[in-house]
Amino acid sequence: xxxxxxxxxxxxxxxxxxxxxxxxxxxxxxxxxxxxxxxxxxxxxxxxxxxxxxxxxxxxxxxxxxxxxxxxxxxxxxxxxxxxxxxxxxxxxxxxxxxxxxxxxxxxxxxxx
Amino acid sequence: xxxxxxxxxxxxxxxxxxxxxxxxxxxxxxxxxxxxxxxxxxxxxxxxxxxxxxxxxxxxxxxxxxxxxxxxxxxxxxxxxxxxxxxxxxxxxxxxxxxxxxxxxxxxx
Numbered sequence: 001x002x003x004x005x006x007x008x009x010x011x012x013x014x015x016x017x018x019x020x021x022x023x024x025x026x027x028x029x030x031x032x033x034x035x036x037x038x039x040x041x042x043x044x045x046x047x048x049x050x051x052x053x054x055x056x057x058x059x060x061x062x063x064x065x066x067x068x069x070x071x072x073x074x075x076x077x078x079x080x081x082x083x084x085x086x087x088x089x090x091x092x093x094x095x096x097x098x099x100x101x102x103x104x105x106x107x108x109x110x111x112x113x
Numbered sequence: 114x115x116x117x118x119x120x121x122x123x124x125x126x127x128x129x130x131x132x133x134x135x136x137x138x139x140x141x142x143x144x145x146x147x148x149x150x151x152x153x154x155x156x157x158x159x160x161x162x163x164x165x166x167x168x169x170x171x172x173x174x175x176x177x178x179x180x181x182x183x184x185x186x187x188x189x190x191x192x193x194x195x196x197x198x199x200x201x202x203x204x205x206x207x208x209x210x211x212x213x214x215x216x217x218x219x220x221x222x
Contacts, residue, residue: 043212048209093156099205101158
């Protein structure tokens, strides 16, 4: 399977702990996106990369969130000092063209207790 | 808001019927995309229509775009139970994709 993969699929953590998620995009895609989705809402843009460069971050993204794509391949999203409001599905997507169709991974469901 | 707004929020139809959902927006766009999300397959791209296109077909899907009215519609013909999902429009402009809240479609067998 050469689709977008995410790990872990589920994460339960206690408030105040740090968590890190990984995304492996489709290998030919140089653009990688992170979204957050809560129940009954559409995906909300967090940040995106073109190769290893982080080109845009949502203004809604707090300083507790950081993302990297060190070699322009896989990406990690870290949330420090998690809060209950961080509970959501975190989706990763990749694309070949800017503004083109995006291919989504299965998501990582985060529950903060 | 830059996001599209889907209408209706929820739709329930019988198998074999057609389903139409709409998306309205306020900003300029380069293209508009429709995605489907169900529990089994996650979020999947359905169709992309560029701002200079008025209609596009893909299998049982028909999408229209009216840039003067800033609206788009997605028609699913001869619906099947497997079409049960949430459908989102996503706007592509100068910023990364902006998704609406979606239309929840239930197709009853």
